[in-house]
Each structure stands twice: as structure tokens, then as C-alpha cells.
Amino acid sequence: MEKSSVQSNAEYCGGRRTLLFILIVYTLLLGMFMSKYLYHQEGRMKPHNMSTYVHMQNIRNIMRLQTEKFQNKKAEYGGKPDMKNNSTNIINDNVTNNNTSFPKLSKTTKRLEVDLMQKSSIENISSKVIQTKKSPTRKTPTKKTPTKMSPTKKPPPPVTPAPRPHVLFRYKSMRTGKSFESHCKKCAIVSSSGQLLGKNLGSEIDSYPCVLRMNTAPVRGFEKEVGHKTTVRVSCFISTKGLMSTSSLFAGTGKPEKVLIWGLHHRKNAWAMRNAKALNAKYKDVEFFAQEESGETYAGEIFKQETGQDRAKTNTWLSTGWFTMMVALDMCDEIHVYGMIPEDFCAKNPGSRVKYHYYQWKANPAECNYYKSQEGSSKGSHRLMTEKAIFERWGRRYNMTFHNPSWDLTPQKTERKIETPFMKKYAKTR
Known part of the structure; x- marks a missing residue:
């Protein structure tokens, strides 16, 4: 009985280590992927003004800081961080410090995280660009009133050219x-x-x-x-x-x-x-x-x-x-x-x-x-x-x-x- 409980504790700890390792690797890969993705996305999307360009740079900085913090937390907890709210808190802290409105990441699949990140960045960028554009005003067509042509006088008949008199x-x-x-x-x-x-x-x-x-x-x-x-x-x-x-x-x-x-x-x-x-x-x-x-x-x-x-x-x-x-x-x-x-x-x-x-x-x-x-x-x-x-x-x-x-x-x-x-x-x- 005692032997089985020790074994179950060992398996539980081993499972947690494995899960932590997988999450760390997943987070690093996600950061690298998002960095490359935003880099290429930045090349394809030509910002219309400087504020949009700065916002894209902030997103890249957020992902770089996220990776560094994950590594620091790993060293602090000796490879045993609390995985329930850790990843979410780290991202939320980074977003708060940069004064950027960013949705919280949940422990879902890689596909969902990428979609959320992409959706957030594109929505932020597009909202700022839209604010700078002036909505085109529709010109109401004016009816052209036909102008009455004043009757023009016929020009007088030209003088018949004649040679000089010889006298x-x-x-x-x-x-x-x-x-x-x-x-x-x-x-x-x-x-x-x-x-x-x-x-x-x-x-x-x-x-x-x-x-x-x-x-x-x-x-x-x-x-x-x-x-x-x-x-x-x-x-x-x-x-x-x-x-x-x-x-x-x-x-x-x-x-x-x-x-x-x-x-x-x-x-x-x-x-x-x-x-x-x-x-x-x-x-x-x-x-x-x-x-x-x-x-x-x-x-x-x-x-x-x-x-x-x-x-x-x-x-x-x-x-x-x-x-x-x-x-x-x-x-x-x-x-x-x-x-x-x-x-x-x-x-x-x-x-x-x-x-x-x-x-x-x-x-x-x-x-x-x-x-x-x-x-x-x-x-x-x-x-x-x-x-x-x-x-x-x-x-x-x-x-x-x-x-x-x-x-x-x-x-x-x-x-x-x-x-x-x-x-x-x-x-x-x-």
C-alpha cells in the first residue's frame, strides 16, 4: 500500500515535469513563430501612418519579453512553476506594462493562440488606420439649370476688299x-x-x-x-x-x-x-x-x-x-x-x-x-x-x-x- 502511494506520487511529479517541459518548449516555439510571423506580416502590411508602425513594433517587443520571462520563471522555480495561471499572468503583466490592449491567452491549442494574436493585432491596427481616414462626403448632384442664351446679333457684312484707286x-x-x-x-x-x-x-x-x-x-x-x-x-x-x-x-x-x-x-x-x-x-x-x-x-x-x-x-x-x-x-x-x-x-x-x-x-x-x-x-x-x-x-x-x-x-x-x-x-x- 505504501509502495503504491510513493509510486503514484513519483508518477504525478514526473507528469508535472513533463507537462512543464512541454509548455516551455511550446511557449518558445510560439514566441519564435510569432516573431517570424509578425516580421513577415509587417513586410506585407504597409502601415498607412507612423502610429500603426509603432504598434506593430510593440507587439514584437511583447513576444520577446514573454520568452525572457518564461526562462526567468523556470530558473526561479527550479523547473517546477505553477502551470495553472503562470503563462496567463506573464502575458498579462507584459501587456499591462506596455499599456497595450491585448486579449488574455488561455491554455488552448496552438491554432487558437495564433488566431487570437493575429486577430488582436489586425483589429488594433485597422482601428487606428480607420480613425485617421476621413469618411468621404457624398456630394449631392446639383441640377444644372439651362441658361438662356441671349440672341446674338449677326455681325455686319465685311467690307468688300478693293484695290487702291489709281488716280x-x-x-x-x-x-x-x-x-x-x-x-x-x-x-x-x-x-x-x-x-x-x-x-x-x-x-x-x-x-x-x-x-x-x-x-x-x-x-x-x-x-x-x-x-x-x-x-x-x-x-x-x-x-x-x-x-x-x-x-x-x-x-x-x-x-x-x-x-x-x-x-x-x-x-x-x-x-x-x-x-x-x-x-x-x-x-x-x-x-x-x-x-x-x-x-x-x-x-x-x-x-x-x-x-x-x-x-x-x-x-x-x-x-x-x-x-x-x-x-x-x-x-x-x-x-x-x-x-x-x-x-x-x-x-x-x-x-x-x-x-x-x-x-x-x-x-x-x-x-x-x-x-x-x-x-x-x-x-x-x-x-x-x-x-x-x-x-x-x-x-x-x-x-x-x-x-x-x-x-x-x-x-x-x-x-x-x-x-x-x-x-x-x-x-x-x-
Whole structure:
């Protein structure tokens, strides 16, 4: 009886030693396995932030400390530790010291422990990652309200491009009968308007290679405003009387090189032809040219082409400015016009009292008053506003620049329909 109890005690102690040895070996293997598993798991799982990475490192440290503590406990108990709660306490102590929430391990199979460890670490990691991510906000689709398209105005028809008029050959020398020939890269056309007064543009005008002036507009006494250089002076048949009486126009620095006169070949203008011949004989250092009658006809055709109106049927007198502009278009590559007002200047400046001519001594006629009286008249008159509207087209078409005042030469302005008082009055005849 005594012998059997000793034997049973020995077997019980031997069983406990065996179980302890198995648990120690199992724990070491589990620690090694978990270290390698987490190492590889760390390589496969790419943490989204630094806190996740640190958490994974803490799990590895826990497993390493667990192994060391098991070995220390083994040495302390002489190979006979209390196996009931020892392994659980060791792990719980380690987890508590590292301030990490970790589930308690029970004495189950290796499979269960690995599952618990894996589940805990993954849940911890995923919870922290999820907290850092912002939940995407769903955008509510906004209904696009159809915008009402405002009716767009049709652009005005473009101006039909036309070649420059050729008129120089229609002016014949009153001495030799040869055609007038001249060419300039840059020209300045100086109008006779009072717009030039007080602007001190004389030196600027004289800087051009060629300067064109009109009728009997003087330069003496007005050099600061209009300059003195005169390459060509274009005159109408009526102004031959003024040219005869104003000898200062053919003396000094303002003396013209050439004088072109139009309107001399009508029978009723024989008196003007006599004046022109007298001027040609008197001023031998100035060459005088008379325009052929076909030149006036051609000028009327250009007017009809631009307006649709017949010059003769509408009692229209073309101005010297019209003939000067045609001469410049044939003579000059680049044209600069000084002192000529645009078609709508008087409408925009109803109170303007600028003189019609800069050299007139009296205040009247005022420029705008004269323009208005001529434009709508049923008698023979100049259509100065209509001419300026045509010049706007030519300005864009033929490389022209207008100074003092400047002109708007945008397509909206130059390619629009001409609506001057003259055009409105004779629109039915088109």
C-alpha cells in the first residue's frame, strides 16, 4: 500500500515535469513563430501612418519579453512553476506594462493562440488606420439649370476688299503734258480744320517725308500748329482765285513742290482754267497739274461704289478732302491724317464750336454746324459726314492713322452700315 502511494506520487511529479517541459518548449516555439510571423506580416502590411508602425513594433517587443520571462520563471522555480495561471499572468503583466490592449491567452491549442494574436493585432491596427481616414462626403448632384442664351446679333457684312484707286496718271502737267508721278513711304495729310489749333503738331507734321495740304490753307503764322513743309497742295477749281491772290503760299518754306487742281475741264469753269494757266506761268519753280475730266468721273464712281448713291442725281459735290485722300492712297504706303473729325464727332460733341477752318478770323462757320447744314441739303452740297464714314472704311482697309482727333477703326465701326443723314434721306433711291 505504501509502495503504491510513493509510486503514484513519483508518477504525478514526473507528469508535472513533463507537462512543464512541454509548455516551455511550446511557449518558445510560439514566441519564435510569432516573431517570424509578425516580421513577415509587417513586410506585407504597409502601415498607412507612423502610429500603426509603432504598434506593430510593440507587439514584437511583447513576444520577446514573454520568452525572457518564461526562462526567468523556470530558473526561479527550479523547473517546477505553477502551470495553472503562470503563462496567463506573464502575458498579462507584459501587456499591462506596455499599456497595450491585448486579449488574455488561455491554455488552448496552438491554432487558437495564433488566431487570437493575429486577430488582436489586425483589429488594433485597422482601428487606428480607420480613425485617421476621413469618411468621404457624398456630394449631392446639383441640377444644372439651362441658361438662356441671349440672341446674338449677326455681325455686319465685311467690307468688300478693293484695290487702291489709281488716280495720279489722270493729273497732267500743264507744261509738259506728262502724268503726275510720285511715291512716298509715309505721308501726312493736313486738313484745314480748326481742330489743329493749340495742339503744336507742326514739328511732328514736318517730320514726314511727304506732306499734303489743301486749297488755300496757309502755313505762315501757323507753323507751330500745322508745320510748314508742303510736298503737294491739292486744290479745287474754285480755289484758283484764292491761289492767285495769296502769293505767300508760293514763297518761303511753305512753297509747294507740286500743285494738283481738279475741276478745270468743265466749260462753265473756263475762268478757273485761265487762273491755273496764269499761276503756271507766274511760279515757274512750282509744277502745276490739271486733272482730266475722266478723273472726276472716276471719283464719282468710287463714291457710288461705297454708298450706292449716284453723285449727280443726289446733287452731291465731292470735297477737296475726297480728292486729296484718293491722291494719297495712290501715292503713299502709309497715311497719317491730322485734324479731320470722324463721322459721329458732332453727335458725340453737340456743343463743339471749333472753327471750320483753322485760318478763318471769325468764329463762324463752326465746323459741326457747317457739316450738318451740308449733309442733309437737297441743293448741291458737300456730304462731309458721309465722306468721313467712307474714310473710316478706308482707314482700316489701307493702313491709315487719324490724329487729333483719333478715330475708332475697329471692325464694328468700319464695317457697319453707313447711316448718315444723307444716306437716310436717299435710302429709297438705292
